[in-house]
Amino acid sequence: MTKKPTTSASPNVRTTAKGPAAAAGGEVTAIASNRAARAAERRAAIVEAALEEFIARGFAATRLDDIAKRAGVAKGTIYLHFKDKESMFEELVRIVIVPVVERLTTLPPPTGSVRERVEAFASNFLKEVANTRRGDLVRLIVAEGPRFPAVADFYYREVVSRGIAGMRALIELGIARGEIQQKNLARFPQILVAPAMIAVIWQSLFARHAPLDAQEMLRVHLDLIFGERRTT
Amino acid sequence: MTKKPTTSASPNVRTTAKGPAAAAGGEVTAIASNRAARAAERRAAIVEAALEEFIARGFAATRLDDIAKRAGVAKGTIYLHFKDKESMFEELVRIVIVPVVERLTTLPPPTGSVRERVEAFASNFLKEVANTRRGDLVRLIVAEGPRFPAVADFYYREVVSRGIAGMRALIELGIARGEIQQKNLARFPQILVAPAMIAVIWQSLFARHAPLDAQEMLRVHLDLIFGERRTT
C-alpha cells in the first residue's frame, strides 16, 4: 500500500560501496536508479526476512525486531515499506504468490496427453513449491487464513479457484479423450491435487518422523487416475 | 499426562460455601469428592474454553483472560490446572485426541468388504471430525505444529502413524482380496486419506467461497480406488 509491489529485481544495478569514490562521475539517472535500487533491495530483504520469520513462528509470534535484524535494517525502515505488521503479512502473501501465478498463466499452452500435462504440472509443483519456501507459505496460509480473511480470500481467488478451474478443464479433456475413466472426477478436481497438498503439509510437520517421497506418491496417485503405466 | 486424570465424574456432589463454618456437618469424603468433582468440572470447562479460543485465534493470539472468562473461572485458576500457557496447549491436544484414539482402537474389528470398512471409517470421520471442533483441531495442529514439536510428535505418534498403519493394512487386504488393483497404493496410504484432510482444511478456509460436499467427494475418491459402483 505504501510503495507498490516492486518485485522486479532491479536490473544491472549493484549496490555501490559507500566510499566517496562511488559518488564521483555517473549520470543522474544512474544515481537515481542506484537509490531506487537500494530501496528495492531493502524492500526485498524485508520481504525475504519476514517470510522466513512468519513461516517459522506464525504471524502473532513473529517479532518485527527479528525481521528487521534478519533483513539487516532498522525497525523503523520496515514502516517505510509497510503500514503495519498486519498489512505487511497480507502484502507478503501477494508479493510471493503473484509472480508465481503470473508465470504459470503466461506459460505456453501445454501439449501432449493429459497425463503428460498433469505430470508436467506436478513436476513443476514439486520443484517450485513442495521443497521451497513457497511450500511453507501454503502451510502458513492454512494456519493463518481464518484470522486473515483477506489472505484466505486472495489465495482462494488467485490460486485455488484458478487451480481448480484448470484442473477441471484438464480432467474433462482427459475424460473426453478417454484417458480418464472416472467421470465424476470432474466434479471434484480437489481430489487431483489433494496428495500434493498433503505432501506439502507432511514435509513441514512430519518429515523428520517419516520422510515422504512426494514425487513417487504423486506418480502412484496419477496411476490411480489414469491407470497404471508400464515405464518408470 | 502431567496432571491427574480427573476425567471420571465423581458422584456425591454437594455445594458448600467457602467459609470455614461451612465445613461443619457433612462427611469428609462427600466434601472431598465434591471438591474433586468441582475441580474436574472446572478443568473440563477450561479445556473446552481453551480449545475454542486456540482454534479461533491460534496459540500466540489467544489470551488466558479470554479462556478464563469463557470457562467462567478466574485467571489464576488456570494455573492450578496447568503449568503455563504452552503446556496447557500441549496437554489440550492430548486431552482431546486421546479419547478419540481410544474409542477407535477399542472398536470391534470391522467386518465386510474392504470398501465397506473404508466407507464406515470415512462416514465416521465425516460425522466425528470433519464438521466438528476436532476438524478445526487438525487445522490448529497443522498451524502450530512447527512451533510445538511436542504436539507434532504426539500427533504423529498417536494419530498419523497409527492411521497410516491401519490404512496400509486395509489397502493390503484390499489388494489381497482383489478389491484394489493399484498395488503401489500400499506404499502411500496418505493418498487414501488426502481428500479427507483437504475437506477439513477446505471447510475452515474456503467454505464461504465455495462450499464443498465432502461426503460426495469422498465417495468419488473411493470409486477411484475401488472402481466405480452401481448403487448409491
Add this chain to the structure above:
Amino acid sequence: MTKKPTTSASPNVRTTAKGPAAAAGGEVTAIASNRAARAAERRAAIVEAALEEFIARGFAATRLDDIAKRAGVAKGTIYLHFKDKESMFEELVRIVIVPVVERLTTLPPPTGSVRERVEAFASNFLKEVANTRRGDLVRLIVAEGPRFPAVADFYYREVVSRGIAGMRALIELGIARGEIQQKNLARFPQILVAPAMIAVIWQSLFARHAPLDAQEMLRVHLDLIFGERRTT
C-alpha cells in the same frame, strides 16, 4: 469508564502491612473493604500523580511511565483503572472538577449584599483554586482544550456555563438593588471573572518575573464594579 470515579476517600481504612499477621483475624467485610480501599488508594495515587505530570508537561509530553513511578505503581496498573492515556486525561478533569462543582452547588444560599457575596466567592476562589493544583488545571484545560473537545465541552457545561449563569444572576440582583450601576454588565458576566482567570494564568506563567497580589487585584476590580469602599 473502567471503574467509576470513586473519589470518595476510603474511610477508616489503613493500608495494612504486608506481613502475614495482617491476614489473621478480621471479618470478611473488613478484608473486602480493605482490598477495595487499597484499590481506591491506588486509583487516587494515580489520579494525583497524573494530574501533577499533565500539569507539568502537558498531555502529549507526559509519560505514563512517569505517572506510574510517581504514583508508586506499575505501568500496567494504570490500565486497570483507565482505558488509555486519552481517556485517563479526560476522566482526570472530571474527577478533579466534579467534587468542586458539587461542593459549590450544595452550598447554603449566600446572604448579605451582592458585593459581600461576590467577595465571598472571590475569596473562596483564591483559596480553593488560584493557589492550588486546580488553578494549574484551569491552565491545562486552556492549553489542551482545542485537542480535547470532550474536555472543553465538559468544562464549559459544568463550570463555565454555570459560573456565567450564576454571575449573571448576581449582577442582575446587584443592579436591582442599586449596588451596581453598569446595567450592561449583566450581558457580559465574563468581565466579572476575567481578572480571576488572568490571576490564575499569571501565576503559572509570570509569577517569578513579577508576583501578582491576586487578592488585592480582585478587590480593586470589585471597587471598579461596585464603587470604591471605605474600609479595607
Add this chain to the structure above:
Amino acid sequence: MTKKPTTSASPNVRTTAKGPAAAAGGEVTAIASNRAARAAERRAAIVEAALEEFIARGFAATRLDDIAKRAGVAKGTIYLHFKDKESMFEELVRIVIVPVVERLTTLPPPTGSVRERVEAFASNFLKEVANTRRGDLVRLIVAEGPRFPAVADFYYREVVSRGIAGMRALIELGIARGEIQQKNLARFPQILVAPAMIAVIWQSLFARHAPLDAQEMLRVHLDLIFGERRTT
C-alpha cells in the same frame, strides 16, 4: 537568534540549475542573491507552516513531517534553518511577535482622550490579534509557557511587561486628567486587559458553545472604567 538574519530580501535574483554546466555564463552575485532569496522564502514558508501546526496541535504533538509537508519542503530542509524542534518553537514565537511589537512601539504617539487611546488600542487588538492566528499564538504561549521558560520569559519581557507599563502610563494619565476615578487601577493594569485576554481564550475554547461579541464586551468594560458613555 541561532541562525542568520535572512529577513532582508536580497535583489538580483536568477534561477540556475544545479549541474556544473549551468554555472557557465551569469554573474556570480546574481546567483548568490537568488539563492538567498529562495532561502528566505523557504524559511518564511517553514515559519508559517510551523506556526499553523503548533497552534493546531501544541508543541509535543506536532510532527516535523507535517510542517515540512505544509511548507512544501523536505524534512531535512528544516534543519538547515533551525537547530532542532525546540529552538524552532522558541524562535517562532520571536519571529512572529517581534514585528508586532516593533510596529506598536514605532507608532506615532497617540492623541486624544485616554479613553480614545484605549479604544484605539482595543480596536487594534481586536483586528490584529483576537481574530487572527496571533490570538491563537497567545493561547499557545499560555499552553506551552511552563515547558518553555525561554518563551515565557521572552513573552513577558517583550510583550507583557511593556504592555503593562504602557497601560499603567495610560491609566495614570487618565487619573491625572480625571477620566478615571479608580486610583488603585494603576496598581493593576492587568484589570484593563483582562477581558481582552478572556476574549481570546474564549474564542478558541467556547466559541461553538456560546459565541462572544468581544468588541461589545470590551466597550462595556471601558464604560466600567471610564464611566458610561451616551453615544455609541
Add this chain to the structure above:
DNA sequence: TATGAATGAGGTTTCATTCAT
C-alpha cells in the same frame, strides 16, 4: 482451592534527527 489485582517484560509503532546523494 479459588480469586483477580498487580506486575513488568516485551511487543508494536512513532518520529526527531542524520547523512549520503
Add this chain to the structure above:
DNA sequence: TATGAATGAAACCTCATTCAT
C-alpha cells in the same frame, strides 16, 4: 543548498504470570 530514506530511542499498551487474600 535541498532531499528524503534510514535510523533507533522512546512511547504506549498488552498480557502471561504471581501472590496476598
